[in-house]
Amino acid sequence: MKVYNTLTKKKEQLVPIDDKTVRMYSCGPTVYSYAHIGNMKAFLFMDFLKRSLNYLGYKVKNVMNITDVGHLVSDADEGEDKMIKTAKSTNKTPWEIAAMYTDAFLADIKKLNIQRPNVLCKASEHIEEMLEMVYKLYDEGYAYETSDGIYFDIAKFPQYGRLSNLDLEGQLAGARVAVNEEKRHPADFALWKKAPKEHIMQWDSRWGMGYPGWHIECSAMSRKYLGDQFDIHTGGVDHIPIHHENEIAQSDAFLKKQAVKYWMHCEFLQVDGGKMSKSMGTAYLLSDLEEKGYEPLAFRYMCLNAHYGKKLNFTWDGIEAAQKSLNRLSNLVLEHKESDTHIDSNVIEEYKQQFREALQDDLNLPLAMSTVWNAARNNVKSKSIYNLLMDFDKVLALDLDKKRTEAADDIPEEVTLLAEQRLEARKNKDWKKSDQLRDRIRQLGYSINDTPAGQVIKKG
RNA sequence: GGCGCCAUAACCAAGCGGUAAGGUAGAGGUCUGCAAAACCUUCAUUCUCCGGUUCAAAUCCGGAUGGCGCCUCCA
Incomplete structure (x- = not known):
């Protein structure tokens, strides 16, 4: 399989470090509010990738984090924070809020047929692992202390900026004034923050009570569950410039070698041709789609129809089209199931080959879908095609043999x-x-x- | 200001040097009391524009125009 690597800006042959298993880490949700369908697109991407790798014969071990610390500041000195609002209005602790949205998230991915990652880990349960890295980075001079925390010194990591093609000098010229005067470089970032009294979630450390910086959790947990070096790291494109750049800096400095081999990023979901925004009310939730009568899997279908590396435009017409397509596809699948006309096995092999090739080419699912349709629309209705389509459904996971024209069960x-x-x-x-x-x-x-x-x- | 992405039919969207995948909508048909649903057929001599390279370009190069994203702990 070939994948586009953000680090090298090239499509590369995927060669697992351990030739038996592909090890992969995906940035997960921050559980302080409901995840919207834009977030879901990224998780669907992770799932498509994992399933495709499995389909192509690779073994996969994947890990995803649940970010349940970091945002959870108790006083609102940085303006309105949804988390705090929720905590206050519902009179719940950050822990309870996190648990609630984690459950909601898990329910959503289940509805989308996203396979649960092999390891789903919470940041709050890995403070020790994070501190281990912070201590070593500090002791080896990669980090320095200020009045409010421990910062990574990017000057000690010359490769900083490679992932996002950052020109630090140029960046500096137009940069806003650093908020934190104690930082040596505006791009230096916190590994550990000293906690003010009112900060609810805090842990003991060498520097007293504090809480982890917002990037270290991924470095620490990926290392714990996948080892020092692993193959694929996925996430949304928005993470390229800061989060992943910082992750590379701290992990690679800590290990003295490259932790991640392939960085894969998925593009944003737009709404009506523009940015999805909460203030404009376009940050739809899966439940919004369900309320309008669309299956979560219709959204899955929609995402299948565009390449992960390109922006996808969400519209209500679009989801309508997706639902219709999905219904028809299921109908066709069932037609094949109930028929057993003979079909030349070469035809089947040809479809299979096309499907595989599409997946192998950087997960070209839209192209794979054209094969799916061509097979489904084949005039010869055959059980062999049914079997073929259900084989494809291991990747698509659209529940293609589900009867979608059934009468609803809750008729008044x-x-x-x-x-x-x-x-x-x-x-x-x-x-x-x-x-x-x-x-x-x-x-x-x-x-x-x-x-x-x-x-x-x-x-x- | 810095970094980057994209412009393909009414819409969504593949293709990335060899003569335009697929889906939706539309049109025609089968079925139906009529519809709907379902199924079948059909639907871009052309890829934003202008130059250039080439036997050959949507695909490569240069330029123009338009759209979008990030630089805010948003996937």
Whole structure:
């Protein structure tokens, strides 16, 4: 498989360090509010990558962090923080808030058929591992102390800026004035912060009570679970310039060698051609889609239709199209399931080959999807194609053999009653009455379709 | 100001030197009392514009125009 490596700006052949298992780390959610569908796109990317690697025959071990410390400052000296607001208004502790949003996150990824990473680790439970790195970096002169914390000295790490192609000099010229006058360079970043009394989450350290800087958790936990050196690190493009740059600096300085071989980043989800924003109300949640009658898997389908490295434009028309496509695809899959016309095995092999090649080329899922459709639309309806498509579904994870035109199961009695009356009217060929009843049912938010098997009532 | 990405049919979106994948919408058809759903067929001589390289360019180079993102602990 070839993957685009942000570090080298090239597509490279993926060669696992340990030739048996690909070890991969993905930046996870910060659990102080609900994750929106933009966040989900990144987690879907991780899942597509893992499943594709498995499909292509690689073994994979993956780790994801849950960031449950760092944002959890108790006083609002930096303006409005959603976390604090929530904590105050609900009278809960940061720990409780974190637990609540972690649960919500896990429920969401489950709905999206995102496989739970092999290791899901919380920052708050790995303070010791983080301190181990901070101490060593400090002792070896990579970090210095200021009145409010321990900072990494980027001057000691000449490769700083390689990932994001940062020109530190140029950057400096236009940079805003450093807030922290004690920092030697504006880009120096905190490894450890000394905690003010009112900071709720704090731990003991050499420098007294404090809490970890916002980058060290990934370095410490990836090292703990994947070893000093591992293969792939994924995340959103927004993390390239600061978070991942800093991670590289602290990890590589700590190890005296390169920790991560391939850096893979997924582009943002936009809404109506622009930035997704909470203030504009476009930071939709999975539950928003569900409320409008879309399956979470329709969103998964949508993401499958664009390359991970490119921005995807979310629109309501787009999700509608995705849901329809998914419904039709499932229908076709079931058609193949129920038929057993013979088909030349070469045809099957050809599809399989195309699918594999698409995955191998830097996870070109949109291209893979064209093969999926070509196979599904094949005029010959065959069990072999059904098996093939279900094989593809190991990667797609769209539950393709799910019947999506089934009647909804929570039909209100009122609607059921009207439907029965309509059935009666149709028997009597009283079309006028039957159409009126259909209209009323539609007004109640349900659609009714006549099929050879009888009438089917669906929500929406 | 610094860094970067992208411009392909009504919309979403592959292709990245060899003559435009796929999905949605639209159109036509089968089915139906009529619809809907489902299924089938069809749908870009052309890839923002202008130059250049080449036997050959959406694909490479130069320029123009337009859109977007990051530089704020947002994936």
